[in-house]
Amino acid sequence: MSNPSLLILAGDGIGPEVMDEVKRIINWFGDKRDLTFDVSEDLVGGAAYDAHGVPLHDDTMAKAQEVDAVLLGAVGGPKYDDLDFSVKPERGLLRLRKEMDLFANLRPAQCFDALADFSSLKRDIVAGLDIMIVRELTSGVYFGEPRGIHMEDNMRVGVNTQRYTEAEIERAARAAFELARKRSNKLCSMEKANVMESGILWRDVVNEVHQADYADVELSHMYADNGAMQLVRAPKQFDVILTDNLFGDILSDCAAMLTGSLGMLPSASLGLPMANGRPKAMYEPVHGSAPDIAGQGKANPIACILSFAMALRYSFDEGAEADRLEAAIEKVLADGARTGDLMGPEGGTPLSTTQMGDVIIEAL
């Protein structure tokens, strides 16, 4: 059997730096654990625009469709702010999500014990926090038609369409229920069914899937505005949260920030199974391209490395190896290893991106 394949799209800003550390980790697994990947690399976002005039080349798209998993760094930067909407770095990312049909975006918001004091929230509110947000990623207002800016009575009008079919809601819901079963068996679904009919359909379909196949999972519903409140007030009341593309964008960022260490948070975007049984998949850190510190060796590579751990778990069924990698990271943090973003007011000398990679590989 041939090696599993990975396509690395490091992207913009700190993407390439943090991905360099992931590559070292991948090599370590090849050398030491006999887990060898066929790795290829390509461009996405601003980097692709600079080379090809588009934020994702068709050839790259085709490669992404063929590999077992894509690892993405980050896209965007001020250099590209004035580009036309259709070629902005983000469009490359959105095209990958859409064409690979990665409907289930898994965003853990986990508070590492060693880092609980970095949160703007009180320690007891966030210590031990471990939420999984499942965000629908291929539909809703991100992709709905009609969309655009047009003239009406001599005035510009901006339109986007929130649109969900029951099939789209159902498959996202199933992904969330499955995850809930592997965790605390508790799912909270969030929408605005009090204001939006698409939210009513969302709630109805989630209830139907629940009754049909997941009655053992404890299901609740919450309006998304209340969800934002409750995340801030008492986030530990949640285990798995299911929500749509736009609410998921905002709520998962809110949840991520509760942990106080954005540089630590990975994500997985999963689609349908391929012929080999593995799901279509892309893994990326939750943080952005951080142009302000790009190229300085200051970035925290952990979120990107943990994204590779998610790949081990969800794409390659190597849960034990993912555990090993996560344990190494917890160990170095407990031992006091810190990049600049994790420095407390007491100061000290932060590790560089590469040094953080070094200590993680050592711990492995």
Added chain:
Amino acid sequence: MSNPSLLILAGDGIGPEVMDEVKRIINWFGDKRDLTFDVSEDLVGGAAYDAHGVPLHDDTMAKAQEVDAVLLGAVGGPKYDDLDFSVKPERGLLRLRKEMDLFANLRPAQCFDALADFSSLKRDIVAGLDIMIVRELTSGVYFGEPRGIHMEDNMRVGVNTQRYTEAEIERAARAAFELARKRSNKLCSMEKANVMESGILWRDVVNEVHQADYADVELSHMYADNGAMQLVRAPKQFDVILTDNLFGDILSDCAAMLTGSLGMLPSASLGLPMANGRPKAMYEPVHGSAPDIAGQGKANPIACILSFAMALRYSFDEGAEADRLEAAIEKVLADGARTGDLMGPEGGTPLSTTQMGDVIIEAL
């Protein structure tokens, strides 16, 4: 000249209880400050549905259009959860907003010094917090057409439309710039212009209004997901925030919860000037109908009383009287007056709704 007129719509749950205290405050201003209002009362939400089968009777709507200001308590409750979308309590509230054309929803998120410890955030992150969120309230995905649930290829599809005209964005932006000028002269506008064309138009129009008439105000833009993060991370970086109806719903609730005392937060919804120069206006607390404690005399009336203070300021040009009322509330809090929602872990006996009204009137 006749007295200014108020329509009180106490609504559901704790609405009537907290509104009773507001009525006593209104009477106090009549007795002691020669500020007499013509007060009428009517039904909204579930209460209106129970009486008339609709969450807002046409006669009530007509009255609301005629008075100088509406004071609203809260709508909704589990009793009405299974009602058809078109007659849910919320529809009464949304009809008032839409038909009165209350496009500028002002939601202060203020952290009272005496209460800073109630926040789930660390004291130094929130103490002294004073943000004003201006939420567009009459357009966007709340009201855009087409909307609804229809069948397509034997499958249900839920649709809502996010739609903004440049005139709608412009008037909300002007309201926000005007407010910014009266505060720290700083405005941050939030949308998802990286994903939604309606967000691009939003950003463009805000920039145009800025350049044309408010170049003295410091303007910044932020994606709404980052906005949610920044609110959690370092809320004091903001002064006035401008955003659309749906983002405003979520971000203002998130901001409100930062303060830790939802029972304290008022809101104003303002429209165009009427013939007498006063804006169309409705004032309501940010909290909901809290069915779990309704009818028990436990509710905190302060948010509703502060909403009346906003009415004094924005509808009746009685800023000094609004200051007086707000100062009385700060005083009783500093003196230790607490309703149940404001009790710390150390316990003690909370004041009832009426007792809180008593001490505020005494302080006045």
